[in-house]
Amino acid sequence: EVQLVESGGGLVQPGGSLRLSCAASGFTVSGYEMNWVRQAPGRGLEWVSHIHISGTTIYYADSVKGRFTVSRDNAKNSLYLQMNSLRVEDTAIYYCARGRGISHWGQGTLVTVSS
Amino acid sequence: DIQMTQSPSSLSASVGDRVTITCRASQGISSWLAWYQQIPGKAPKSLIFAASNLQSGVPSRFSGSGSGTDFTLTISSLQPEDFATYYCQQYNTYPFTFGPGTKVDI
Numbered sequence: 306e307v308q309l310v311e312s313g314g315g316l317v318q319p320g321g322s323l324r325l326s327c328a329a330s331g332f333t334v335s336g337y338e339m340n341w342v343r344q345a346p347g348r349g350l351e352w353v354s355h356i357h358i359s360g361t362t363i364y365y366a367d368s369v370k371g372r373f374t375v376s377r378d379n380a381k382n383s384l385y386l387q388m389n390s391l392r393v394e395d396t397a398i399y400y401c402a403r404g405r406g407i408s409h410w411g412q413g414t415l416v417t418v419s420s
Numbered sequence: 421d422i423q424m425t426q427s428p429s430s431l432s433a434s435v436g437d438r439v440t441i442t443c444r445a446s447q448g449i450s451s452w453l454a455w456y457q458q459i460p461g462k463a464p465k466s467l468i469f470a471a472s473n474l475q476s477g478v479p480s481r482f483s484g485s486g487s488g489t490d491f492t493l494t495i496s497s498l499q500p501e502d503f504a505t506y507y508c509q510q511y512n513t514y515p516f517t518f519g520p521g522t523k524v525d526i
Contacts, residue, residue: 340516342464350456350464350507352516364514405511406454406469408476413463 307331307409309401314414321391325414327384327401335360335379338405341386343397344413353399354386369395391418422446422510424519431524439495441522443486443508451487452512458521459504467506468493498524 313325325341341353354375356363363375374387384401398413423446433439443453451471456464466475468484471491481496495502503526508519 349521350458350509350518352509352518355514355516366515400463404469406452406466407456407464407509408466408469410463410466 307403309403309409309411311399311401311411311414314399314416316417316419317391318420319391319393319418321418322387322389323391323416325386325388325399325401325416327386327411329382329384329401329403332403333379334377334382334384337403339377339384340402340404340407341373341375341384342400342402342407342410343395343416344400345394345397348397351397355405356384388416391416393418421515422449422513422517424508424510424517426506426508426519426522428522429520430522432526433498433524434526435498435500437498439498439502439524441493441506441524443491443493443519445489445491445510448488449510449512452510453484453486453491454509454511455482455484455493456507456509457502457504458507464507495524 308330310328340355354365372390376385396418400413401411403409425444427442453471455468458464472484483494505521505523507521
């Protein structure tokens with residue numbers, strides 16, 4: 306069974322950093338394209354980033370470019386989102402999702418940026 | 421960036437109704453469109469990929485159609501568990517973009 310489990314969310318001050326993890330099971334992350342998608346409270350879905358199977362081609366939304374970095378650890382079968390210079394508007398539930406046309410979603414982890 | 425619009429933004433329906441939601445892309449995306457369902461407080465669930473292909477385990481009352489710029493999600497006979505918000509997403513061109521959502525309620 307395919308499972309994605311995010312962790313690492315929490316409360317952080319503006320300007321701070323946080324690293325989210327996404328542990329995959331039931332498949333190997335190195336064999337699939339993966340995404341990060343977020344949802345601010347009461348708002349719609351926003352695509353954040355996409356990593357190719359190669360692991361070296363990565364795209365970001367303009368709203369996070371230069372501040373967020375996606376990486377993958379094949380040995381741990383996990384995906385990561387390093388978030389730096391966090392802003393209040395980055396407050397959201399962050400989902401890890403599998404596939405170019407997404408087939409599976411994690412349960413999400415809440416990131417709150419507030420002073 | 422490709423802009424995605426959905427109509428209507430919300431609709432009221434009853435169990436057994438046929439429901440149609442439209443998604444439009446600001447430029448052609450071939451068939452690179454997906455539909456997702458989200459129940460409040462839950463993670464999104466994937467329904468359809470490549471405009472018309474059902475994800476595994478999705479009931480056959482859901483169907484998708486369209487290509488280019490205009491797409492449709494149809495629920496042939498609305499069930500109580502289908503009351504949710506539905507989003508389309510294009511994955512033809514970066515940045516991948518979502519529609520604003522269509523809320524289906526009673």
